[in-house]
Amino acid sequence: MNLLILGANSDVAFALARQFAETEHADLWLASRDVGMLEKKARDITVRYGVKTHTCFFDAQNHESHQAFYGDLNPRPDGVIITFGHLGDQPAAQKDFGEALRIFETNFIGAASILEVIAADFERRGHGLIIGISSVAGERGRQSNYLYGAAKGAFTIYLSGLRNRLSRRGVTVMTVLPGFIRTKMTETLDLPEKLTASPEEVAIDIYRAYRNKKDIVYTRWFWRWIMLVIRLIPETIFKRLRL
Amino acid sequence: MKLSGWGRYPIVNAQSMSFEAMEELPEILSQTGEFIVHAMGRSYGDSALNRQVIATRRYNKLIGFDPQNGMVTCESGVTLAELIDIFLPRGWFLSVTPGTKLISVGGAVAGDVHGKNHHTAGCFSSCVESFELMIADGRVLSCSRTENRELFLATCGGMGLTGIILTVRLKLKPVKSAYIRETIVRCRNLEEVFGAFQQHRSTTYSVAWIDCLAKGPHMGRSILMLGENADTGRRRLPKARRMSIPVDFPGSCLNRYTIRLFNELYYRSHPSYVENRLVPLEPFFYPLDQIANWNRMYGRGGFTQYQLVLPLNASFEGLTEILTRIAETGLGSFLAVLKLFGPENDNYLSFPMEGYTLALDFKIEKRLFPFLDELDRIVLCHGGRLYLTKDVRMQPEIFQQGYPRHQRFAALRARYGLGKFNSLQSKRLGV
Numbered sequence: 001m002n003l004l005i006l007g008a009n010s011d012v013a014f015a016l017a018r019q020f021a022e023t024e025h026a027d028l029w030l031a032s033r034d035v036g037m038l039e040k041k042a043r044d045i046t047v048r049y050g051v052k053t054h055t056c057f058f059d060a061q062n063h064e065s066h067q068a069f070y071g072d073l074n075p076r077p078d079g080v081i082i083t084f085g086h087l088g089d090q091p092a093a094q095k096d097f098g099e100a101l102r103i104f105e106t107n108f109i110g111a112a113s114i115l116e117v118i119a120a121d122f123e124r125r126g127h128g129l130i131i132g133i134s135s136v137a138g139e140r141g142r143q144s145n146y147l148y149g150a151a152k153g154a155f156t157i158y159l160s161g162l163r164n165r166l167s168r169r170g171v172t173v174m175t176v177l178p179g180f181i182r183t184k185m186t187e188t189l190d191l192p193e194k195l196t197a198s199p200e201e202v203a204i205d206i207y208r209a210y211r212n213k214k215d216i217v218y219t220r221w222f223w224r225w226i227m228l229v230i231r232l233i234p235e236t237i238f239k240r241l242r243l
Numbered sequence: 244m245k246l247s248g249w250g251r252y253p254i255v256n257a258q259s260m261s262f263e264a265m266e267e268l269p270e271i272l273s274q275t276g277e278f279i280v281h282a283m284g285r286s287y288g289d290s291a292l293n294r295q296v297i298a299t300r301r302y303n304k305l306i307g308f309d310p311q312n313g314m315v316t317c318e319s320g321v322t323l324a325e326l327i328d329i330f331l332p333r334g335w336f337l338s339v340t341p342g343t344k345l346i347s348v349g350g351a352v353a354g355d356v357h358g359k360n361h362h363t364a365g366c367f368s369s370c371v372e373s374f375e376l377m378i379a380d381g382r383v384l385s386c387s388r389t390e391n392r393e394l395f396l397a398t399c400g401g402m403g404l405t406g407i408i409l410t411v412r413l414k415l416k417p418v419k420s421a422y423i424r425e426t427i428v429r430c431r432n433l434e435e436v437f438g439a440f441q442q443h444r445s446t447t448y449s450v451a452w453i454d455c456l457a458k459g460p461h462m463g464r465s466i467l468m469l470g471e472n473a474d475t476g477r478r479r480l481p482k483a484r485r486m487s488i489p490v491d492f493p494g495s496c497l498n499r500y501t502i503r504l505f506n507e508l509y510y511r512s513h514p515s516y517v518e519n520r521l522v523p524l525e526p527f528f529y530p531l532d533q534i535a536n537w538n539r540m541y542g543r544g545g546f547t548q549y550q551l552v553l554p555l556n557a558s559f560e561g562l563t564e565i566l567t568r569i570a571e572t573g574l575g576s577f578l579a580v581l582k583l584f585g586p587e588n589d590n591y592l593s594f595p596m597e598g599y600t601l602a603l604d605f606k607i608e609k610r611l612f613p614f615l616d617e618l619d620r621i622v623l624c625h626g627g628r629l630y631l632t633k634d635v636r637m638q639p640e641i642f643q644q645g646y647p648r649h650q651r652f653a654a655l656r657a658r659y660g661l662g663k664f665n666s667l668q669s670k671r672l673g674v
Contacts, residue, residue: 011301037263037264040264040304040306041304043304043305043306043307044304044305044306047305047306047307047308047329048305048329184261184263184301187259187260187261190244193244193245
C-alpha cells in the first residue's frame with residue numbers, strides 16, 4: 001500500500017502513520033506545512049519499520065495548489081488519510097470573521113478541495129481508500145465550538161456523499177468521528193480524563209475499523225452512545241444547556 | 244491537571260507542557276517558575292513532580308540505528324518498550340533494563356536505573372555513549388565521558404535537575420533469542436541467600452524475592468532467580484497475556500495477615516531447585532508490566548517503595564537488623580526484592596554501590612513514615628543510602644550523608660545556573 005497522509009504533523013496522523021507502517025508495511029507520503037518536522041517523523045518510521053517514506057509540502061488552505069500537488073506525487077498513492085484540522089478559538093472567531101474563515105477553510109473547504117482531486121483519480125483507477133477524520137463536534141452545534149462543529153459537520157456530510165458516489169467504483173470512504181484526544185491541539189484544554197483517548201488508541205481504532213471495512217467509526221467506541229443521547233435531546237431543552 | 248508518580252502519593256495539580264521539537268523549549272523555559280521533566284511517571288515518589296512539568300511524551304522519535312554495532316540514537320521520550328519491540332526481532336536487546344519497560348530513555352538516564360545484571364553490567368549509564376542536554380538558558384550541550392564530562396556524570400542519576408535530556412545515543416547488546424535460561428534456587432534464610440548470590444556472581448542476571456515478614460530461623464528466606472540470555476529460541480516474543488486492575492482496592496486488603504499468607508504461598512509455590520528452564524524474556528524481566536495499573540492494589544492512599552543499599556561488609560548485619568524490625572512491626576509487602584550490586588560508578592548521584600540492596604513496597608499509612616525514619620537511621624549507621632527514584636519522604640540529612648558527592652552536584656548546578664530545574668523532591672532534600 002502507498003498511503004498519503006495529509007496534515008501528517010498532527011499527533012493522530014503520526015500515530016496512524018506508525019500503525020499502517022507497522023501492520024500493513026505501507027510506504028508513506030507524509031504531507032504538511034512543516035516539512036522539517038515531517039522529515040524527523042519520516043526517519044523515525046523508516047528506522048522502526050523499514051518502510052519507504054517521502055515528505056512533501058502541502059497547504060490545505062491553498063486550493064489552487066492542490067491539483068499540482070497531487071499530480072507531482074510519484075508513485076501515486078492508493079490510500080489517503082485526511083487528518084488536518086484547525087480547532088480555532090470560538091470566542092475570537094465570533095469577533096473576527098477571519099478566524100472563522102480559517103476554521104471553515106481548513107476543516108472543510110481545504111479537505112473538500114483536495115479530496116475532489118483525489119476522488120477523481122481513484123474513480124478513474126477503480127480502486128482506493130479514503131479515510132477522513134471528522135469530529136463528534138459536527139454532530140450537533142454547541143455554543144462553545146459551533147464554528148468548528150459546523151465545519152466538521154459539513155465535512156461529515158461531504159464524506160457521506162463521497163461514499164455514496166464512489167461505493168460502486170471500488171473506492172472505500174471511511175468517516176472517523178473522534179471524541180476528545182490528548183494532542184497538541186487540545187493541550188491547553190481541561191479535558192475529562194476518563195473520556196480522553198491517546199492518539200495511539202485512536203490510531204488502533206481507526207486501523208481496526210479499516211480492516212473491518214466500516215463506513216463510520218466513533219473513537220473511542222463510547223462516543224457513539226454519548227452522541228446518540230446528545231442528538232436525542234429535544235432542541236427546546238438543548239438550547240438552554242450550557243455546552 | 245492532576246499528576247502523581249507511580250506510587251500515587253502525593254497527587255499535585257500541575258501544568259503540563261509538551262514539546263515536539265527542541266526549538267519549542269526555550270520559550271517554555273523563559274516562563275517564570277520552576278520546571279521538571281515528567282515522562283512516563285514511573286518513578287515512585289515526587290522526583291518528577293512540580294507545579295509546572297515538561298512532558299516528553301511527544302518528543303519520541305528514533306533518529307538512527309547502526310546494525311553493525313547496535314548503536315541507537317533517539318529522542319528522550321522513546322520508551323524502553325518501544326526499543327524492545329523494534330530491535331529484539333532484529334537480535335538486539337537493552338544492555339541494562341530495570342524491572343519495568345514502561346519508562347522513557349530520558350528517565351532511565353536521569354535515574355541511572357539498574358537491573359538484574361548490575362553486578363556484571365553496571366547502571367543504565369554504562370550503555371549510554373552520549374546525549375544532548377538543554378540547560379536553563381536554552382543552550383544545548385553535548386555530553387559524554389570525554390565532552391562536558393562533569394555534566395555527563397551529574398546528569399546520569401541527576402534526577403532531571405541538570406536540564407532537559409534531548410537526544411540520547413545508547414548501545415544495545417546482541418542476543419540470539421527472546422528467551423532466558425532461568426535457574427531458581429530456594430534459600431531458607433538470609434545466610435543461605437547471601438551464599439547463593441556470592442556463588443553465582445558470574446551469572447549475568449540475578450535477583451531474589453524475599454519474604455520480609457519471616458522471623459527467627461526463617462528470616463530472609465528467599466527465592467533466588469538467575470538467568471542467562473538463551474542461545475536458542477525465537478527472537479520474537481510470544482504474545483503476552485495482559486491483565487489489568489480496573490479499580491482501586493480498598494486499602495485494608497493489604498494487611499499483615501494477607502501479606503504473610505501470600506508470602507507463605509509464594510515461597511512454597513517454588514520448587515527448591517530448577518535449572519536452566521527456558522522462559523520468555525518478558526515475564527523474566529518485567530513480571531509486573533503484565534498487570535496494568537498494579538499500583539491500584541495499594542488502595543486510594545497510594546504507596547511508596549523503600550529501596551536501600553548497604554556496603555558489602557555491613558550488608559548482613561544491617562539487613563538482619565532491618566528485616567527483624569519489619570517483621571516485628573508487621574508493616575511489609577509481598578513485593579520485596581534483594582540483590583547484590585557490583586561496584587559503584589563515578590556519577591554524582593547514582594544509587595548503586597557494591598553491596599546488597601533491598602526494595603520493599605509499603606502502603607501509605609499514618610505509622611509508616613516514623614517507622615521508615617527509624618529504618619533510615621539503621622541504613623545510615625551502616626553507611627548505606629536510599630534510592631532517589633523511589634523516595635518520597637527522606638529527610639535532607641539522610642540524603643546528604645548517603646550521597647557524599649551531593650556538594651559537587653550542587654556546585655555544578657550553581658555554576659551552570661540550573662536553579663530553574665527543581666522537583667518537589669529536590670526542594671524537600673535541598674539539593
